[in-house]
Amino acid sequence: MKNNSFTVAVLGAGNIGSSVIERLLKLDNEIINLNLSKVLVSDKSKNRGFDKGLLTTDFNEILNDEKIDLVIEVLGGVEPGKDYIKALLENGKSVITANKDIIADCGSELIQIAQENNVCLYFEAAVAAGIPVLKPLIESLRGEELKRVAGIINGTSNYILTAMEEGSTYEDALQQAQELGYAEPDPTNDVEGIDAKFKAMILSLLCFGVSPSVDDVFTDGISNITKEDFDWAKRLNKTIKLVSQIDNGDDGFNARVYPVLVDSKHPLASIRGALNAVLVEGENINQLVFSGPGAGAAPTASAIIGDVLSACHQMVSSQTNWYPLRTLKSGNKEFKDVQSSWFIRLSVKDEPGVLATIAGIFGENNVSIESVIQEGRGDNAELVLVTHEAEENNLTSSIESISDLSSVSLVTSNIRVFI
Amino acid sequence: MKNNSFTVAVLGAGNIGSSVIERLLKLDNEIINLNLSKVLVSDKSKNRGFDKGLLTTDFNEILNDEKIDLVIEVLGGVEPGKDYIKALLENGKSVITANKDIIADCGSELIQIAQENNVCLYFEAAVAAGIPVLKPLIESLRGEELKRVAGIINGTSNYILTAMEEGSTYEDALQQAQELGYAEPDPTNDVEGIDAKFKAMILSLLCFGVSPSVDDVFTDGISNITKEDFDWAKRLNKTIKLVSQIDNGDDGFNARVYPVLVDSKHPLASIRGALNAVLVEGENINQLVFSGPGAGAAPTASAIIGDVLSACHQMVSSQTNWYPLRTLKSGNKEFKDVQSSWFIRLSVKDEPGVLATIAGIFGENNVSIESVIQEGRGDNAELVLVTHEAEENNLTSSIESISDLSSVSLVTSNIRVFI
Numbered sequence: 001m002k003n004n005s006f007t008v009a010v011l012g013a014g015n016i017g018s019s020v021i022e023r024l025l026k027l028d029n030e031i032i033n034l035n036l037s038k039v040l041v042s043d044k045s046k047n048r049g050f051d052k053g054l055l056t057t058d059f060n061e062i063l064n065d066e067k068i069d070l071v072i073e074v075l076g077g078v079e080p081g082k083d084y085i086k087a088l089l090e091n092g093k094s095v096i097t098a099n100k101d102i103i104a105d106c107g108s109e110l111i112q113i114a115q116e117n118n119v120c121l122y123f124e125a126a127v128a129a130g131i132p133v134l135k136p137l138i139e140s141l142r143g144e145e146l147k148r149v150a151g152i153i154n155g156t157s158n159y160i161l162t163a164m165e166e167g168s169t170y171e172d173a174l175q176q177a178q179e180l181g182y183a184e185p186d187p188t189n190d191v192e193g194i195d196a197k198f199k200a201m202i203l204s205l206l207c208f209g210v211s212p213s214v215d216d217v218f219t220d221g222i223s224n225i226t227k228e229d230f231d232w233a234k235r236l237n238k239t240i241k242l243v244s245q246i247d248n249g250d251d252g253f254n255a256r257v258y259p260v261l262v263d264s265k266h267p268l269a270s271i272r273g274a275l276n277a278v279l280v281e282g283e284n285i286n287q288l289v290f291s292g293p294g295a296g297a298a299p300t301a302s303a304i305i306g307d308v309l310s311a312c313h314q315m316v317s318s319q320t321n322w323y324p325l326r327t328l329k330s331g332n333k334e335f336k337d338v339q340s341s342w343f344i345r346l347s348v349k350d351e352p353g354v355l356a357t358i359a360g361i362f363g364e365n366n367v368s369i370e371s372v373i374q375e376g377r378g379d380n381a382e383l384v385l386v387t388h389e390a391e392e393n394n395l396t397s398s399i400e401s402i403s404d405l406s407s408v409s410l411v412t413s414n415i416r417v418f419i
Numbered sequence: 420m421k422n423n424s425f426t427v428a429v430l431g432a433g434n435i436g437s438s439v440i441e442r443l444l445k446l447d448n449e450i451i452n453l454n455l456s457k458v459l460v461s462d463k464s465k466n467r468g469f470d471k472g473l474l475t476t477d478f479n480e481i482l483n484d485e486k487i488d489l490v491i492e493v494l495g496g497v498e499p500g501k502d503y504i505k506a507l508l509e510n511g512k513s514v515i516t517a518n519k520d521i522i523a524d525c526g527s528e529l530i531q532i533a534q535e536n537n538v539c540l541y542f543e544a545a546v547a548a549g550i551p552v553l554k555p556l557i558e559s560l561r562g563e564e565l566k567r568v569a570g571i572i573n574g575t576s577n578y579i580l581t582a583m584e585e586g587s588t589y590e591d592a593l594q595q596a597q598e599l600g601y602a603e604p605d606p607t608n609d610v611e612g613i614d615a616k617f618k619a620m621i622l623s624l625l626c627f628g629v630s631p632s633v634d635d636v637f638t639d640g641i642s643n644i645t646k647e648d649f650d651w652a653k654r655l656n657k658t659i660k661l662v663s664q665i666d667n668g669d670d671g672f673n674a675r676v677y678p679v680l681v682d683s684k685h686p687l688a689s690i691r692g693a694l695n696a697v698l699v700e701g702e703n704i705n706q707l708v709f710s711g712p713g714a715g716a717a718p719t720a721s722a723i724i725g726d727v728l729s730a731c732h733q734m735v736s737s738q739t740n741w742y743p744l745r746t747l748k749s750g751n752k753e754f755k756d757v758q759s760s761w762f763i764r765l766s767v768k769d770e771p772g773v774l775a776t777i778a779g780i781f782g783e784n785n786v787s788i789e790s791v792i793q794e795g796r797g798d799n800a801e802l803v804l805v806t807h808e809a810e811e812n813n814l815t816s817s818i819e820s821i822s823d824l825s826s827v828s829l830v831t832s833n834i835r836v837f838i
Contacts, residue, residue, distance in 0.1 A: 023703075027562055124559065130704045132559030139732075140543065140551030143446055143724035267710065270689050284442075284721040285549045288711035291686065298703040305562035313558075317736035 005033035006312050009062045011040040011084060012075040013048055013055075016098060019301035020072055021050055027305060032312055038062050040075075063087055070120075070311055072304060073097040078105055089113045089121065094315060096307040098125035098300055104198035108211045111323050120314050120321040122307035127199045128153050128276040130299025131292040132306060137206050138322050141280065141288075148281040149207050149246045150418075153199045155274035155294035156183045156190035157222050157242040161259075162272045165239050169227050182274055182295070192221035193242060193257040200244035203278070204255045208248045210332075218256040218335040225259055229413055232345065232384060237264045241271070243418060252333030260418040261343050267291075268418070336393040341370070341419060343386050345412035346402065350374070350381035354407045358383070361405075365398040366390060379409075386417065424452035425731050428481045430459040430503060431494040432467055432474075435517060438720035439491060440469055446724060451731055457481050459494075482506055489539075489730055491723060492516040497524055508532045508540065513734060515726040517544035517719055523617035527630045530742050539733050539740040541726035546618045547572050547695040549718025550711040551725060556625050557741050560699065560707075567700040568626050568665045569837075572618045574693035574713035575602045575609035576641050576661040580678075581691045584658050588646050601693055601714070611640035612661060612676040619663035622697070623674045627667045629751075637675040637754040644678055648832055651764065651803060656683050660690070662837060671752030679837040680762050686710075687837070755812040760789070760838055762805050764831035765821065769793070769800035773826045777802070780824075784817040785809060798828075805836065 008024060010017055017039070024036050036054060040062060044055045059080070062068060071088050073095060075081045082102045085095050090113060097103065103110070103126050114121035124134045128151065152158050159182045163173035174191070177183035189195045197219045204210045222242050233240050238261040246255040262269045267289045271277040276294025281287050293299040314321050348354050355372065362369055367390040375382045387395065395414075403411045427443060429436055436458070443455050455473060459481060463474045478499075481487060490507050492514060494500045501521045504514050509532060516522065522529070522545045533540035543553045547570065571577050578601045582592035593610070596602035608614045616638045623629045641661050652659050657680040665674040681688045686708045690696040695713025700706050712718040733740050767773050774791065781788055786809040794801040806814065822830045 023562065031562060131707060132555040135559050136551040136555055139729060140554050140722075140725040142728045143442065143450060144721055265689070267689060270684075270686060282721075284717040286712045286718065288550060288709070290707070290709055292707035293705045299705065302563055302701075302703040303559075306559040309561045310558060313741060317738050319736050322732060 004316065005035065006069045006315065007035045007037050007067045008070045008072065008308070009038040009040070009065070009068050010036070011059070011062070011071060011073045011081070013039050013041050014074065014076065015297050016300050017074040018048065019297040020074060020304050023301050023305050024308070025050065027308070032309065034308070037068060038065065059084055063091055068093060069315060070094045070096065070308065072308070073099060074304070075099070078102055082106065085110060086113060089117050089119055092117055092119055094120035094311045096122045096304055096311060098123065098304055100126040100195070100198045100202060104201040107202060107205050115320050115323055118318065118320050120311040122311055122321060123202075124307050125300045125303035127202050128278055128290070128292070129294050129296065130302050131276060131278065131290050131294070132303070133278045133290040134206055135306070135310065136290070137280065141282070141285070142322070144282040144285055146207050146280060146282045147247070147249060149203050149278065150268065151199070151203065151244045151276065151278040152241055152268055152271045153244050153276050153278065153294060154190055154193070154196040154242060155276055156187065157193070157196070158271065158276070158294070159274045160191065161222060161225070161240055161242065164225065164227060164230050167227070170223065170225060191223050193219045196242060196244045196257045200246060200255045200257055203244070204246055204253075207246065207280070208253055210253055212255050212332075216255070216332070218258065220258040222259050224413065225415070226413065229345075229415060232343070233261055236261065236386075238262055239264055239269050240415065241268055241418070243268065247333070247338070250330060251337075252330045254333040254335060254338050256335055256338070258416055260416045262418045266418065336391070336396070338392050339389045340392050340395060341387055341389050341417040342395050342414050343417055344384070344399070344414045346383040346385070346408050347410040347412055348381050348383045349379050349407045349409070350377045351407060355383070357405060357407065358402055361401045362387065362398050365394040365401075367394050367398050382412070389419065423735065424454065425488045425734065426454045426456050426486045427489045427491065427727070428457040428459070428484070428487050429455070430478070430481070430490060430492045430500070432458050432460050433493065433495065434716045435719050436493040437467065438716040439493060439723050442720050442724050443727070444469065446727070451728065453727070456487060457484065478503055482510055487512060488734060489513045489515065489727065491727070492518060493723070494518070497521055501525065504529060505532060508536050508538055511536055511538055513539035513730045515541045515723055515730060517542065517723055519545040519614070519617045519621060523620040526621060526624050534739050534742055537737065537739050539730040541730055541740060542621075543726050544719045544722035546621050547697055547709070547711070548713050548715065549721050550695060550697065550709050550713070551722070552697045552709040553625055554725070554729065555709070556699070560701070560704070561741070563701040563704055565626050565699060565701045566666070566668060568622050568697065569687065570618070570622065570663045570695065570697040571660055571687055571690045572663050572695050572697065572713060573609055573612070573615040573661060574695055575606065576612070576615070577690065577695070577713070578693045579610065580641060580644070580659055580661065583644065583646060583649050586646070589642065589644060610642050612638045615661060615663045615676045619665060619674045619676055622663070623665055623672075626665065626699070627672055629672055631674050631751075635674070635751070637677065639677040641678050643832065644834070645832065648764075648834060651762070652680055655680065655805075657681055658683055658688050659834065660687055660837070662687065666752070666757075669749060670756075671749045673752040673754060673757050675754055675757070677835055679835045681837045685837065755810070755815070757811050758808045759811050759814060760806055760808050760836040761814050761833050762836055763803070763818070763833045765802040765804070765827055766829040766831055767800050767802045768798050768826045768828070769796045770826060774802070776824060776826065777821055780820045781806065781817050784813040786813050786817050801831070808838065
């Protein structure tokens, strides 16, 4: 058993790293005896607001320092962080990382290495930054059989969608997000759902013990959502959110990321701006929602500090942390077999029999229609349909056949409805 | 170090106890080796759907059984549970309880006994039943300086208020809640804020390291809230919620329970029916919200099962659990010094100078007025005021002087506004 004093190193001193270092130095006096011994950087000459003697450019100085108990990885990107984490765990050091890319890529393997070496590996900040949700999922909800997890876990896209709900176009909202630093100059990762996909992969591992591959997770982004879609959503008392959804029902496991129409009274509808939320459903717990800041240096550093304290608590008794423990109820369910309800907007020629033909095609594909609204007349009428739940492949086939009709000039949009 | 097999006893086999026992028996095969060895009941002859050989009416059989590692207390009421818990902890057994009355009464003392005896004491179910919030507060947020905690933590009163928001009178809503089993035949504890007060006392201990006495926590219930208050709330884009609020600012600590007007876009406004929510604010985390089922046997049992697994995880390495660790920033702040904004309805005679007189009284007491609406004319006019933030004692003095005016026939209601 160790005494209550721990030696820590940090890999990286960027935006988040600096915030973590500032918090670590404060923590030392208040809660726990922490000795920050080394910080890995690429440039030692830069002034960083803390003792320059801590800086090193050589990872091996940290890896081979026997006094170091715990290393915080905040480098960003997959390499070299991934190799560093493996080497550290294998060398008997506990690791905390905020790096969703690495955990999505090889979280399961890293957890195994941590367990084999009896060290801790925490990554609370990798999903929903400042919201303590991974630890409650692994520990407090360990005995629950979860049925569904659905999250708004990309702050940038939620910021854009919230601005659009308030009347912005997609282009204006994106520009605003970029000006405020919420979106990168190249926003692809955020707006195309790739960041949300990585986080969904981590939640899949923790909630259901499954590590789906990047290709297994159907992913659709928000860049095709228009102001008109929001106008329609409002008419239907709904809004539009980018949701990472993971089901594990009797019919199998599926993880996916897509924009959905959410009822305005649903808890996810009230998650606005850069906030994140994770909704968890199970038979005994009904529905839990964890919400809070999904991005930013201060909340991310808070999650890392929480992990540091958890790791220290475990290290006192030389224990590894709680590993995810879930087994899959049934097998995987392909996205084509997922049950969805679609909201569909069609540009049609307003002529006799159009609706009958369209309804007929849905019927042939076993899709039933919940509601239809026609707006306008003549060659530019708009037909807005909401279907009942049906299999994705039946919905896709229907839309393919419908888009081939001469009376249908355009499938303006089809967005799934959150059920 | 113990191996991975644990022997458990349960005190009580009522509604929650039965649910816990059912879950424990399932857990045994799936997650951890648990041996349920004894269940304390008052009547051994009753058929309870599990092996009668487990039943005992003698607490000492459990207390003195050296094989028992862990005891779950679900008796309800303060006595004899309180003495039982003390005796068990002192005898080296870990304890899990759902009993808010006991933890509010002597949580701090029990935690100390648990630590001294190197055993675990968990009570996640004592606040917000099925929502994992106490463990995240103690562990994940251990490094945070919290500024405010505000919760909807009484499901019964929230059920009633939600029904009133939808148009019911208080009396009808209460009757409905009683018929559905949400409210007791004598609903005092729930509707007068006493249950919420006990939970606020527990949150005070965990979030700020303070154990306020029952008298220190200002407590007002919902039995005076009317349908007309809700009509007014709606006009102001607000709703009414019973909130347990704990501040720990530079000016001191205060815990209180009262009905408040909440803006309809605020996260607490969307917590409907018997749901609970706990909102936590701090400089680094901004605002976190944990929401979910606040009552019911299944969610309560889930919280207890989570605690069982946490306790077992700690017991493997003979560790006590994490104790609350917070120190008070400054001293206590009395309720009279708390800053509030009030919504006030007055029945007045519509005669020249009434408003000037009323506004003058507020002014003399350093209270400034945010808005005034007058409805009706003649002897039964209604004056509705919202004040800016002012000290509670100044607001109280103002209202006392105003109610003495001959032109004011009645102070119909005054409800605080959630800031």
